[in-house]
Amino acid sequence: MIHILLILLVAVIAFPVIYALITSTLTFQQAYSYPPRLIPGNQLWTNITQAWERVNFGRLFFNSTVISVVVSFVKIVLALLAAFAYTHFRFRGRSILFPMTMVTQMLPLPVRILPTYHLMASFHWINSYYALMFPFFASTTGILLFRQFFMTVPRDLSDAARVDGTTPMRYFLQILVPISKTNIAALFVIEFIFIWSQYLWPLIVTTTANMRVVQIGLKMLLASEQIAPEWNVIMAGTIIAMLPPLVVLIVFRKSFAEGIAMQSEK
């Protein structure tokens, strides 16, 4: 009984994407047949090449991948370092610095968008990878996630390291980071999906086709139609755009679920 309900839910939730998949295999005429066609065709490869060529998808895909991987990596490193400081040291200004980090949760891009844009312009960063990456490097989510985990690390571990004469940085690199594997993987999933999905910022800070990202490619595909949207080609592009984050989520699903579970328990 419960299985029927769950399967039904899975099917309903998946339906839009299944429909998109089917459409991506049709010819233009088939995509406009009435009643709508629900049987897959054999045009998937043609459509993918079409989408690929039409908006220079290869380049966009490369841009999105580089940005997402680099930003996720930098975010993880910066968050690990900051969380290490907040959990293992006592220092002046800590009570100001930590809340300052938290306040940034209240400062999503739209509440500071014009000056951030002008800042990019004054650095001559418009239409560059720098503009697409730098403003995203700080990670409140990451600092909180690692801080919470580091607080649960037994004091004996760091004490032993200290008695052995291990420097803090070696303890951090050889003990703390390796035991944070699950959290690192979870944060990677979160940040990769977050950066891959960015739309507004790339839209305003990039000006030439070769610096666009995959998400903007979808907009370009939709706009490039002459008479009626070529849904078959657009959906081929959509499938390409959704694959990388989906693969990341599926590959790291275990660590991701565990990381989230760790985060929610106190």
Add this chain to the structure above:
Amino acid sequence: MQEDRFPGHRFLPYLLILPSAAIIIIFLIVPFIQSVQESFFTTNPFGTKTIFVGLRNYMRLFASSDYHKSIVTTLIFSGFVIMIGLSMSLAIAHLLNQKIRGRGFYQIALIWTYALSPAVAGTIWALMFAPATGIVPYIVAKLFGGYVLNWMTNGKLALLVVSAAATWKMLGYNIVFFLAGLQNVPGELLEAARVDGATGWRTFWKITFPMLSPTTTFLLFVNMLYSFFQVFGLIDIMTRGGPGDATNILVYKLYRDGFIHMNSGSASAQSFLIFIVISVAAVIQLRVATRKAVYSR
């Protein structure tokens, strides 16, 4: 909490925090302060002169019927995404939170929409609702005697469709967090309630739901940020704020005023007003989160 596990390293902690702090100050805090500043100025159409206008940008906004309409649209949109989205996700997570075969499969099969971007969700829903050719207008026409469903001309319908698309995309994320929250509700407590003869419904509202409050509050906040800002791509792909102004939510209006009409004073004022709403929500969220921490000690 405040431990000093490596006494004697006075500069190291600052060095460790420096990269994060520098990014936050340069790219977040300073631009935000400048944005607040800019909201008190206006630039002439040629961008050559900046004049201090006090609160006039705000006054204009408060008096503008476009702005009022955008607020109402945002409230409807966000209200839909948050209320419908969270209730559905909680119901699904609750259903999934039991010992059943193939749980791992169901879990991934129900959360994967999290990996989709708002723009992807928008593109797919635009296909499904494509007037005359999409599957949904077809089904509606079959069921309701040829009724023509066209969200590109019907504003109310457009708002409903973008809301549904945005909700669908967020289901996965919400289910992940609700599942994690549900797994932390002690089984003994539920067992005790069952032994005492409480019904499933009652147990849920009296025990499970209150124990979930930190998760729920967190998700309320995240969904608010999502429906305020991250849906930008979905709106831009599907409707560009239209038809008319039917889906012109605050972030879209902000983008239009700031980057298309080049009205930086008004856009900055809009930024600041959104900030106030977000920070109130953030403070409430933090309060609830820390209260939980106190209880559990």
